[in-house]
Amino acid sequence: MPEITILRKVRKLWQRMRATFRHEPRESEFQAEMEEHVSLLAERYRRQGMTAEAAMLAAGRQFGNRTLLKEDLRNMQIIPAIEALRGDLTYAARMLRKNPGFAATAVLTLALGIGANTAIFSLCNAVLFKPLPYAEPDRLVMLSETDRDGRPGGVALANFVDWRDGSRSFSGMAALRASSFASSFILGGHGEASRLTGGDVSSSFFSVLGIRLMLGRNFLPEENLPGHNRVAILSYATWTRRFGADRDIAGKAITLNDERYTVVGVLPAGFQFGSTAEDFQAASQVDIWVPLVLDPQRLQRGAHMYHVIARLGPGVKLAQAQAELDVVAANLAKHYPEDDKEKGILAVPLADQVTRGVRVALETLLGAVGLVLLIACANVANLLLSRAAARQKEMAVRVALGASRGRLAQQLLTESLLLASLGGLAGFVLAIAAMAALTPHLPADLSRASVIAIDPQLLIFTVVISLVTGILFGLGPLFGSWRKSAGESLKQNNRTSSGIQTRLRSGLAVAQIAIAITLLIGAGLMVKSFWALVHVAPGFRSDSILTARLSLPGSRYDDNGKVAALERALLDRLHGRPGIQSAGFTTYVPLSGLDNDWGFLIEGRPPLPTGTYNTAQYRPASPGYFEAIGIPLLRGRSFTVADTAESPWVVVISDSMAREYWPSENPIGQRLQFGSEKWRTVIGVVGDVLDQGLDMAARAEMYVPVEQAPNL
Amino acid sequence: MTKGKGDINKKSEVLQGTLDLMILKTLQAMGPLHGFGIARRLEQLSEAVLRLNEGTVYTSLLRLQQEGWIAAEWGASENNRKAKFYSITKRGLKQLARETEDWERISGVIDRLLRLEGQR
Numbered sequence: 001m002p003e004i005t006i007l008r009k010v011r012k013l014w015q016r017m018r019a020t021f022r023h024e025p026r027e028s029e030f031q032a033e034m035e036e037h038v039s040l041l042a043e044r045y046r047r048q049g050m051t052a053e054a055a056m057l058a059a060g061r062q063f064g065n066r067t068l069l070k071e072d073l074r075n076m077q078i079i080p081a082i083e084a085l086r087g088d089l090t091y092a093a094r095m096l097r098k099n100p101g102f103a104a105t106a107v108l109t110l111a112l113g114i115g116a117n118t119a120i121f122s123l124c125n126a127v128l129f130k131p132l133p134y135a136e137p138d139r140l141v142m143l144s145e146t147d148r149d150g151r152p153g154g155v156a157l158a159n160f161v162d163w164r165d166g167s168r169s170f171s172g173m174a175a176l177r178a179s180s181f182a183s184s185f186i187l188g189g190h191g192e193a194s195r196l197t198g199g200d201v202s203s204s205f206f207s208v209l210g211i212r213l214m215l216g217r218n219f220l221p222e223e224n225l226p227g228h229n230r231v232a233i234l235s236y237a238t239w240t241r242r243f244g245a246d247r248d249i250a251g252k253a254i255t256l257n258d259e260r261y262t263v264v265g266v267l268p269a270g271f272q273f274g275s276t277a278e279d280f281q282a283a284s285q286v287d288i289w290v291p292l293v294l295d296p297q298r299l300q301r302g303a304h305m306y307h308v309i310a311r312l313g314p315g316v317k318l319a320q321a322q323a324e325l326d327v328v329a330a331n332l333a334k335h336y337p338e339d340d341k342e343k344g345i346l347a348v349p350l351a352d353q354v355t356r357g358v359r360v361a362l363e364t365l366l367g368a369v370g371l372v373l374l375i376a377c378a379n380v381a382n383l384l385l386s387r388a389a390a391r392q393k394e395m396a397v398r399v400a401l402g403a404s405r406g407r408l409a410q411q412l413l414t415e416s417l418l419l420a421s422l423g424g425l426a427g428f429v430l431a432i433a434a435m436a437a438l439t440p441h442l443p444a445d446l447s448r449a450s451v452i453a454i455d456p457q458l459l460i461f462t463v464v465i466s467l468v469t470g471i472l473f474g475l476g477p478l479f480g481s482w483r484k485s486a487g488e489s490l491k492q493n494n495r496t497s498s499g500i501q502t503r504l505r506s507g508l509a510v511a512q513i514a515i516a517i518t519l520l521i522g523a524g525l526m527v528k529s530f531w532a533l534v535h536v537a538p539g540f541r542s543d544s545i546l547t548a549r550l551s552l553p554g555s556r557y558d559d560n561g562k563v564a565a566l567e568r569a570l571l572d573r574l575h576g577r578p579g580i581q582s583a584g585f586t587t588y589v590p591l592s593g594l595d596n597d598w599g600f601l602i603e604g605r606p607p608l609p610t611g612t613y614n615t616a617q618y619r620p621a622s623p624g625y626f627e628a629i630g631i632p633l634l635r636g637r638s639f640t641v642a643d644t645a646e647s648p649w650v651v652v653i654s655d656s657m658a659r660e661y662w663p664s665e666n667p668i669g670q671r672l673q674f675g676s677e678k679w680r681t682v683i684g685v686v687g688d689v690l691d692q693g694l695d696m697a698a699r700a701e702m703y704v705p706v707e708q709a710p711n712l
Numbered sequence: 713m714t715k716g717k718g719d720i721n722k723k724s725e726v727l728q729g730t731l732d733l734m735i736l737k738t739l740q741a742m743g744p745l746h747g748f749g750i751a752r753r754l755e756q757l758s759e760a761v762l763r764l765n766e767g768t769v770y771t772s773l774l775r776l777q778q779e780g781w782i783a784a785e786w787g788a789s790e791n792n793r794k795a796k797f798y799s800i801t802k803r804g805l806k807q808l809a810r811e812t813e814d815w816e817r818i819s820g821v822i823d824r825l826l827r828l829e830g831q832r
Binding site: 032 | 746747748751765766767768770771774778780793795796
């Protein structure tokens, strides 16, 4: 057998590829040769005595079908498949140009359908599908304490330590203080003081996530101990913005809250951490990371201010880890009934935790635009069917000329795919424009979407969807046009639509209407819910309200008295200024997503069983706060400047708290205790604030004057 | 010829291979020839084979050209008409030798096989 090296094969292929795209076919060469050959044959026959005509005929017969031969020769010199494709595309393009109205309608319809899908897909991709930016993110879990009802909540440090020491399913566990309690640092010594958001973590935090520091080193375990914890790791943004991207920063000293810290490392660019979709919001990113103080003598079991993350050990399944944690929880409940009775531990994959709030909404959206695309396909299929009826004569002529059904199908499919590609292209552009316009208006939950980019996955998605769409609606006309025989189609009085085609078109119309109505109803319901939500009274006013955040260095303001004094001074300065009607201070603004709750005791009530507590949201506030933010005073009085640390301790409670705990009596004059030995007298009741969200019930809230607050 | 494509394909596959071989041999033995000339020599050699349409010679010629076993050149024919002359190349000679060897080997085996039958 002949030896053919791979190189020669490739060269042959390349030559054929080039020949396919050349404009001038090389048939002309063979043409001359073949004609010459035939005329020579004819000459021979003439010499044998035939007439010129007969000789020519005989020569032709002896030579064979020249048309077929030319085609064979041509097919040997090009790549027939590509040649066919090229021809089909040219023809399809010409057809579209001749019917601009149809083309425009079809392309626009497809563009809307494909564009909507691409846009929503890119959103889902960024928020739901993309793996978290850590090493082996599917091995990361978040651990939460669960209460009696199984609801997850924050973790106490003592529990964290016990979980870490008492479990074997994890290769690492770390704690992070929840953003509601995050440290705030004033960076001094660099000109103007600037506020940095702090992240308080245990030493293994970054190694659990699998993050390699860009500069310097990670925290050491001993740096979680008191006295050794004045070290810091900078975020990339902070390093570039505040420290001029100094490559020798490791080991240098900085001043945070008037104290000396040593920078030990810098994180790589783009590092983000959040336990909810909100936490991934760029605005609340941590600027500087410091070690938690895990003083073994003073570990708290009652303050549940921490998030715990862990990495599953090699080969450990989530169910196994959860089972082990259940045992650990049971042990802790036995040993520490006041704090841990009936508390469980819940392990949830970190990715699920982060997307929890938005997953359902996004998946619904995805489904909805999928339906929209189906409508678009049905629409275009219908358009094509109408045209197919008109083109039956053309098809019949082709069949008569020798085109096979397969070849016809190929050509029709090419036309559909061309349409789909144009639609896909237009849709892609539309999607990009829409995303660019809409991203700034996305809700905070979806801010992981701020990394929406035109990435390869998006392109692939668009291409795949366009192809599938093209095939879907391209098949419609195929079924329609094959029923009739070629002969029938060519008859003069031929009616254009066959029974099957009409039924198909009706079917498509019905399907479109059905899907559209479903979508309309769904959308209508959503709009209704949204309308109701927007019109819910939040309990406070948000128009004409300005808020500002103050950060005070702990060293200079270590006493609540000093904080209260500052607030008084500031409020005095603001009072009476033009444009300011009222002003006040609070620690947590409504709907900020930050909260703090405490267990409290009511005087004169029987003690609760061990381990159960009444809790309420706890809000230090200054005089003037309620008036400024428009929370109505329902009973009694609110705070005045006379309420100081020395005066009788007071508390103002919310309406729902009053109704829950004093359903049939007046709460004014009753006494509460929390956070301190001193009993606080209820002096007023204010209206509820929908603090968690407009769609959630108001929670019990208790307000205290700043000077009487346990800690700030 | 309006035979179904299938028929021609089966027959022509086997004959195409032999046709290639015969053309190579013809060119090697007789020197450069044009298409018509090749067809005439082949006609002389075996009438039965050329029940195939004469035009198929050109399919073989194109294939042999693509493989690099023959080369083509425009020149003047006997009647001073422009014609394309084909000649065998060095690679073609090697290929011819190889195929001749293969052919002889195969025919030798078949030969022995047939004689074997006869011995019974």
